[in-house]
Amino acid sequence: MITTYNRLQIIKAVLCLLAAVVCYVLADVFFHFGLTFVFHTFRWSYTAVPWLCGAALIGITWSGWRQWQAGLGFKNYAESPFFHDLNFESGGSLMLNHYAKQVTGPAYVLSQIFLGGPLMTLRAIKHLRERLPNPPGIELRLQEALLTLQRANKWQSIEEHPALKQEILMLAQMRKIDSSSHKGPLRIKASSPHGI
Structure with a gap:
């Protein structure tokens, strides 16, 4: 019973770590290409891009850790700060709501991917800590x-x-x-x- 439970916790931890790596890689790629585009547009030297990407990943990790410490995890769209709902019946408010969601929807998805790195890492650690001792008898x-x-x-x-x-x-x-x-x-x- 305990052996099966502990094995399942290890498998969950490994899967969480793999998901964390994927999220961190996606975040790094996003920031790298975004910053490269901005630096290219203004004709700045690219030497600061890796440092800024590293700082962004550290910021994401800090934010995910704070969220974890507060007992929070991933948020659904309605709970996130990106959610808005203009409950007006006019056509203009409906169109504004539609166009705003075209921006906030992808921003919400990106925020959850970015936070996936630290949150999935912490979840993996939690699974490893939840293993039970297996003394004889x-x-x-x-x-x-x-x-x-x-x-x-x-x-x-x-x-x-x-x-x-x-x-x-x-x-x-x-x-x-x-x-x-x-x-x-x-x-x-x-x-x-x-x-x-």
Whole structure:
């Protein structure tokens, strides 16, 4: 049980890291070509472009880390600062809304790609940290705890099983049982293996 769970966490972490690399590469390509275009237009030397690209990636990483620390992640379009909705019924406001979304829509997509680098990196670290220890005998204890909870087949407080607290927390982390800490101590339930 734990071995399978830990293996899944490692696979998720690797996939998140691959996604992070892709997002960072896309961000670097975007800034490199954008800055090169601007520098070419004004006939400036290109020597500062790599430094500015690096500074942009550092800024993106800082922004993603701050968002992660605040408990936020990716935002849907309606939650983002790019969303606007002019609720006027006139034709002019509808056209303005349409043209504005042609700008803010791509800007929203780019912002999510850029933040994907740091957010997916931090998600990968989270998956690696969520791996569980696997000391000898723990699998048997987990199976026994799961069987005990399945026999009860009802919502109950973790306090009702003080000797199984560690095993219950591990089962909840692996999502082998339902858990809720909405009010008071953690409440748990394991459905019977027959689904009854």
